[in-house]
Amino acid sequence: MKKGKNEKIVNNLRRLLGHGKVLSSPEDLFCYSYDGTxxxxxxxxxxxxxxxxxxxxxxxLASAEGIPVVPRGAGTGLSGGAVPVEGSIVLDLTAMDRIxxxxxxxxxxxxxxxxxxxxxxxxxxxxGLFYPPDPSSSNVSTIGGNIAECAGGxxxxxxxxxxxxxxxxxxxxxxxxxxxxxxxxxxxxxxxxLTGLFVGSEGTLGxxxxxxxxxxxxxxxxxxxxxxxxxxxxxxxxxxxxxxxGVVPSALEIMDDVTIRCVENYLRIGLPLDVEAILLIxxxxxxxxxxxxxxxIAALCEEHGAVRVRVAQTKEEEAELWxxxxxxxxxxxxVKPTKISEDATVPRSRVPALIRAIKEIARKYRLTIAIFGHxxxxxxxPNLLVDKSxxxxxxxxxxxxxxxxxxxxxxxxxxxxxxxxxxxxxPFLELEYGxxxxxxxxxxKETLDPYGILNPGKIFGGS
Amino acid sequence: MKKGKNEKIVNNLRRLLGHGKVLSSPEDLFCYSYDGTxxxxxxxxxxxxxxxxxxxxxxxLASAEGIPVVPRGAGTGLSGGAVPVEGSIVLDLTAMDRIxxxxxxxxxxxxxxxxxxxxxxxxxxxxGLFYPPDPSSSNVSTIGGNIAECAGGxxxxxxxxxxxxxxxxxxxxxxxxxxxxxxxxxxxxxxxxLTGLFVGSEGTLGxxxxxxxxxxxxxxxxxxxxxxxxxxxxxxxxxxxxxxxGVVPSALEIMDDVTIRCVENYLRIGLPLDVEAILLIxxxxxxxxxxxxxxxIAALCEEHGAVRVRVAQTKEEEAELWxxxxxxxxxxxxVKPTKISEDATVPRSRVPALIRAIKEIARKYRLTIAIFGHxxxxxxxPNLLVDKSxxxxxxxxxxxxxxxxxxxxxxxxxxxxxxxxxxxxxPFLELEYGxxxxxxxxxxKETLDPYGILNPGKIFGGS
Numbered sequence: 031m032k033k034g035k036n037e038k039i040v041n042n043l044r045r046l047l048g049h050g051k052v053l054s055s056p057e058d059l060f061c062y063s064y065d066g067t068x069x070x071x072x073x074x075x076x077x078x079x080x081x082x083x084x085x086x087x088x089x090x091l092a093s094a095e096g097i098p099v100v101p102r103g104a105g106t107g108l109s110g111g112a113v114p115v116e117g118s119i120v121l122d123l124t125a126m127d128r129i130x131x132x133x134x135x136x137x138x139x140x141x142x143x144x145x146x147x148x149x150x151x152x153x154x155x156x157x158g159l160f161y162p163p164d165p166s167s168s169n170v171s172t173i174g175g176n177i178a179e180c181a182g183g184x185x186x187x188x189x190x191x192x193x194x195x196x197x198x199x200x201x202x203x204x205x206x207x208x209x210x211x212x213x214x215x216x217x218x219x220x221x222x223x224l225t226g227l228f229v230g231s232e233g234t235l236g237x238x239x240x241x242x243x244x245x246x247x248x249x250x251x252x253x254x255x256x257x258x259x260x261x262x263x264x265x266x267x268x269x270x271x272x273x274x275x276g277v278v279p280s281a282l283e284i285m286d287d288v289t290i291r292c293v294e295n296y297l298r299i300g301l302p303l304d305v306e307a308i309l310l311i312x313x314x315x316x317x318x319x320x321x322x323x324x325x326x327i328a329a330l331c332e333e334h335g336a337v338r339v340r341v342a343q344t345k346e347e348e349a350e351l352w353x354x355x356x357x358x359x360x361x362x363x364x365v366k367p368t369k370i371s372e373d374a375t376v377p378r379s380r381v382p383a384l385i386r387a388i389k390e391i392a393r394k395y396r397l398t399i400a401i402f403g404h405x406x407x408x409x410x411x412p413n414l415l416v417d418k419s420x421x422x423x424x425x426x427x428x429x430x431x432x433x434x435x436x437x438x439x440x441x442x443x444x445x446x447x448x449x450x451x452x453x454x455x456x457p458f459l460e461l462e463y464g465x466x467x468x469x470x471x472x473x474x475k476e477t478l479d480p481y482g483i484l485n486p487g488k489i490f491g492g493s
Numbered sequence: 494m495k496k497g498k499n500e501k502i503v504n505n506l507r508r509l510l511g512h513g514k515v516l517s518s519p520e521d522l523f524c525y526s527y528d529g530t531x532x533x534x535x536x537x538x539x540x541x542x543x544x545x546x547x548x549x550x551x552x553x554l555a556s557a558e559g560i561p562v563v564p565r566g567a568g569t570g571l572s573g574g575a576v577p578v579e580g581s582i583v584l585d586l587t588a589m590d591r592i593x594x595x596x597x598x599x600x601x602x603x604x605x606x607x608x609x610x611x612x613x614x615x616x617x618x619x620x621g622l623f624y625p626p627d628p629s630s631s632n633v634s635t636i637g638g639n640i641a642e643c644a645g646g647x648x649x650x651x652x653x654x655x656x657x658x659x660x661x662x663x664x665x666x667x668x669x670x671x672x673x674x675x676x677x678x679x680x681x682x683x684x685x686x687l688t689g690l691f692v693g694s695e696g697t698l699g700x701x702x703x704x705x706x707x708x709x710x711x712x713x714x715x716x717x718x719x720x721x722x723x724x725x726x727x728x729x730x731x732x733x734x735x736x737x738x739g740v741v742p743s744a745l746e747i748m749d750d751v752t753i754r755c756v757e758n759y760l761r762i763g764l765p766l767d768v769e770a771i772l773l774i775x776x777x778x779x780x781x782x783x784x785x786x787x788x789x790i791a792a793l794c795e796e797h798g799a800v801r802v803r804v805a806q807t808k809e810e811e812a813e814l815w816x817x818x819x820x821x822x823x824x825x826x827x828v829k830p831t832k833i834s835e836d837a838t839v840p841r842s843r844v845p846a847l848i849r850a851i852k853e854i855a856r857k858y859r860l861t862i863a864i865f866g867h868x869x870x871x872x873x874x875p876n877l878l879v880d881k882s883x884x885x886x887x888x889x890x891x892x893x894x895x896x897x898x899x900x901x902x903x904x905x906x907x908x909x910x911x912x913x914x915x916x917x918x919x920p921f922l923e924l925e926y927g928x929x930x931x932x933x934x935x936x937x938k939e940t941l942d943p944y945g946i947l948n949p950g951k952i953f954g955g956s
Contacts (some may be wrong), residue, residue: 135733135842136871158737180682191680193689194657207929214840217654217870217910219643219693221922221952222934226656226689230682247739270598274621276710276779316739319782377677379598407680408599447680459684466670470941471685477940478933489684 036074039097039119043077046087051078051125062120065105065112066167068368068418069453073100073114078125082200082208082239085121089237090206092119093481100485101233103143103175106167108371109452111179111232111488121237123174130240132157137245138197138214143174143238147181150243159245162189165448166359174238180230182448184281187406188314189246191448193229200240201228204479214242227474232450233485235478252280252314253324254348255341257331258305262286264335265307266382269405271330272311273378277323281312282406283355286385289362289400289413293354296361301354305337309405310355355402358413362400366415370427374438375447378408387437388412394433395426409447436461456491499537502560502582506540509550514541514588525583528568528575529630531831531881532916536563536577541588545663545671545702548584552700553669555582556944563948564696566606566638569630571834572915574642574695574951584700586637593703595620600708601660601677606637606701610644613706622708625652628911629822637701643693645911647744650869651777652709654911656692663703664691667942677705690937695913696948698941715743715777716787717811718804720794721768725749727798728770729845732868734793735774736841740786744775745869746818749848752825752863752876756817759824764817768800772868773818818865821876825863829878833890837901838910841871850900851875857896858889872910899924919954 036054043052053059053076062076074097079085092099098118105112114120127144134157141150147168154161164183165171171181177199182191198212201224212218212225228236259265269282285293285308294301301308309331313323328339342348363369376384385401388410392399403411412434416427435445435458445455445462460468472490476482499517506515516522516539525539537560542548555562561581568575577583590607597620604613610631617624627646628634634644640662645654661675664687675681675688691699722728732745748756748771757764764771772794776786791802805811826832839847848864851873855862866874875897879890898908898921908918908925923931935953939945 133840133842134737136840137736138840158739180686182680182682186680190657191682193686194653203929203933209929209933210927211930211933213907213925214905215838215871215907215910216841217645217649217838217867217872218907219645219654219836219911219913220907220909220918220925221914221931222698222937223643223656223689223693224930224933226686227937230686235685247736247741250739273600273710274597276621276713278710315778316782316786318785319779322781323779373682375678375680377596377599377601378679379596404680408678409680442677444676444678444681444683446682447678448682450682451684455683462676462683464673466666466672467674467687468684470666470672470674470687473940474685474690474937477936 040075042091043075043088046091047077047079047084062102062122063114065107065110067108067110067113067454068370069110069113071114071116073120074117076120076122078122080125082202085202085237085239086206086208088119088121089202089204092483093205096481096483098483098486101178101237103172104170106171107175107179107452108449109446109454111450111452113453115486124172126239129153134159136214139243139245141173141241141243143172143241145173147171147173147176154245155248158248160248161195161243161245163192163195173241177229177238177241178232179450180448182409184283184404186404186409187282188278188280193226195244196225196229196241197244198242199225199228199238201236201238203236204481204484212242216244230450232452232488234475234488235484249314251317251320252312253320253342254310254312254351255324255328255339256351257309257336258302258338259307259336260305262306262382262385265309268309268331268334268336270379271334272327275326275330277313277327279311279406280314281310282404283310284402284405285355285358286401288398289358289402292361292365292400293357296364297354297357299354302338310351358402362413362415365398366417368416368418370414370416370431372412372431372434373409373447373449374412374434374443375407375409376438376441376443378406380441380443381405381408381410383441384410384438388434391430391433395430397426397430407447451489453488456489459489503538505554506538506551509554510540510542510547514543525565525585526577528570528573530571530573530576530917531833532573532576534577534579536583537580539583539585541585543588545665548665548700548702549669549671551582551584552665552667555946556668559944559946561946561949564700566635567633569634570638570642570915571912572909572917574913574915576916578949587635589702592616597622599677602706602708604636604704604706606635606704608636610634610636610639617708618711621711623711624658624706624708626655626658636704640692640701640704641695642913643911645872647746647867649867649872650745651741651743656689658707659688659692659704660707661705662688662691662701664699664701666699667944667947675705679707693913695915695951697938697951698947712777714780714783715775716783716805717775717814718787718791718802719814720772720799721765721801722770722799723768725769725845725848728772731772731794731797731799733842734797735790738789738793740776740790742774742869743777744773745867746773747865747868748818748821749864751861752821752865755824755828755863756820759827760817760820762817773814821865825876825878828861829880831879831881833877833879833894835875835894835897836872836910836912837875837897837906838870838872839901839904839906841869843904843906844868844871844873846904847873847901851897854893854896858893860889860893870910914952916951919952922952
């Protein structure tokens with residue numbers, strides 16, 4: 031019965047798109063059954079449209095037949111946003127990967143959703159410009175996925191997140207209508223901000239088929255320094271002092287003791303094992319101002335108890351300082367095969383309190399949790415290092431994650447700074463916004479997707 | 494009949510709020526019948542709630558009785574967003590004017606909607622911080638109004654607009670339910686961005702009763718320079734060159750020949766009357782970098798044909814340079830009693846084309862149009878100088894405005910950069926977004942305001 035239904039869907043899609051763009055072999059379906067989380071779901075079929083018209087045709091069919099559609103970029107998401115619903119059509123947008131325009135005069139790019147983030151970084155740079163959002167997955171992730179989840183990265187403190195760079199979108203709605211919102215101007219106060227509404231909506235309101243992205247002048251140069259602190263609180267005080275002095279670093283990353291140990295075991299580069307926190311601070315801008323800023327930051331870190339401050343004097347030293355931070359993800363998976371990466375986010379001043387709370391939760395549930403992330407934003411990434419084949423450990427991890435969310439919310443924070451809600455955090459959304467807030471979001475979902483086909487179960491759960 | 498109905502509304506509102514918060518004398522009603530445009534509408538009653546609960550009570554009554562509600566701050570809006578619908582309740586939010594918090598550690602402010610923008614500027618500054626949005630009306634306008642219309646100002650190029658500083662909102666929905674969206678974190682990827690949806694929604698989706706606003710470190714210092722150009726195109730090329738050199742000015746204002754003449758007639762400060770454009774450029778940031786940046790900008794302006802560049806060397810010289818720009822509004826109303834201020838916005842490179850088009854339109858309709866604005870943003874303010882008691886001139890102005898909008902849209906622009914759509918631009922919204930785009934916005938309006946009571950007629954027209 032189900033098989034017959036799947037065959038009919040596959041045949042209909044082949045008629046619409048041609049054979050080559052419709053995948054239905056078990057091997058293909060498996061490749062599309064997961065994302066960057068430990069979750070799994072079996073789609074009925076995968077389609078790889080090449081044009082907006084093809085996307086519209088798929089959605090028209092899906093809404094008429096009531097088949098769920100799961101839009102997908104590179105599948106690097108960390109909240110389950112791209113995990114297929116059972117029996118769904120996976121809409122793989124990676125074939126729509128053209129950079130249509132880099133406009134240096136108006137400082138913008140027009141791209142299709144399948145463009146890999148790092149490719150846009152390079153294209154902007156070649157034109158003397160800069161696209162700041164840089165999620166860790168940027169060598170693989172796509173702009174469409176970044177828009178869907180409102181991806182961030184270390185540069186968020188100074189430069190903001192994906193949302194801040196989307197000027198306009200072309201979006202295919204659930205029924206196949208194509209809507210254009212926003213535009214090519216850096217300011218727009220014309221009608222509702224549909225652009226902003228679609229950013230971060232995780233494929234539940236429409237499918238982005240084109241984006242106009244703001245680029246900015248490339249900063250002249252940058253300088254990096256590292257400061258080691260015996261106590262988390264000292265690191266936090268140093269951060270407040272730096273920002274209070276009027277300096278906005280282009281990155282302000284923290285690594286806790288567990289993370290430092292993981293990285294040191296992995297790289298053997300002599301990281302200090304007797305400190306609670308390392309801060310990695312980067313400033314960028316006109317060369318004339320940077321050494322003074324770096325000196326000021328170093329002085330403020332020392333004043334607030336840093337046991338050691340290193341200022342990179344060369345590009346090589348800079349790369350060396352960043353090497354530890356960039357190795358965090360490969361390093362932590364040496365400890366355990368499954369890493370659950372969260373992104374609980376709190377007002378900046380509450381970072382030490384959240385770190386303390388997470389450490390307490392790790393003890394309580396006998397888990398290893400490496401904490402690192404964007405301290406300047408209050409955006410931490412507690413990474414639970416577990417083994418998904420160990421059901422007892424997974425149960426403890428699940429309980430711990432719930433407590434971490436509650437701790438972040440109790441500190442005035444949010445469930446997600448840059449990963450989205452997806453499937454993993456859907457049960458907690460009401461804790462953050464209360465009944466009326468979630469009801470308002472749901473009403474918008476039901477209005478724009480009356481068929482309920484667009485990535486059902488994401489954000490709101492229950493599918 | 495109508496009078497009886499109005500009396501009933503007034504009595505019901507007095508029961509809810511007490512006598513002092515309900516105004517219904519003809520004099521009071523007249524004071525609330527207009528905004529910064531030439532439009533006029535007679536409300537039935539004005540209420541001045543002091544708490545969120547009182548706002549909710551008014552909306553509950555209004556939705557039950559089907560009475561339109563027009564939220565209002567200082568009434569300085571330039572698109573008619575606060576002009577009362579006939580027979581409406583004007584919801585004056587200026588009594589809710591508390592700055593509840595300036596949090597220096599987390600760099601945010603929590604305010605009620607009636608706080609005057611300039612008061613927040615001063616409060617932030619006293620704490621060593623900075624709230625960048627600075628509409629020209631900031632000495633009078635309120636944060637609630639700024640949020641409703643997504644106000645901007647000269648600092649938009651470097652610092653963005655109101656939308657970029659709203660972290661969270663408390664909003665009363667049409668039926669009186671209170672929703673909290675966003676929060677106190679600088680990053681939030683949790684659920685739909687309701688905060689962003691309410692910003693710029695002109696009181697048609699809900700009434701903002703509290704806002705969490707992001708503050709940033711106060712820039713160390715600033716430097717201003719003025720460059721005069723024989724031809725608009727040279728000024729535009731200089732702008733592109735400055736931004737292309739990686740310098741992002743904190744203000745980049747343009748004044749055209751008509752504007753220059755108006756200001757010179759008003760102030761007699763020796764502005765050049767033989768140039769097509771004056772650029773006023775401000776850079777801010779660490780002192781160490783500024784003089785180098787100012788030198789670079791001056792050189793680039795000269796390279797692109799500036800006949801004169803003046804760099805302010807003292808605070809007094811800086812104030813002198815800004816004096817001409819700040820006098821534009823009083824200066825232009827010396828020419829004619831009615832000024833219709835538009836905010837057509839185009840991609841930056843199209844500024845010269847838009848200026849040429851507007852000048853052609855001015856000739857065609859025998860109108861005086863002073864053009865100035867935020868050239869770095871592509872956000873121009875063509876000010877039509879007319880006399881509203883002259884019906885022929887007003888008819889020509891109306892036709893000219895329609896052509897200006899069409900010209901801006903044809904150049905890839907938008908109807909509004911920072912004034913909103915209100916009543917004046919509602920007839921043109923579909924020209925910008927097409928049928929499906931406007932239909933999507935309308936659906937959201939109908940979903941969140943099923944009673945149709947919230948500022949009806951604004952954005953979409955037809956009321």
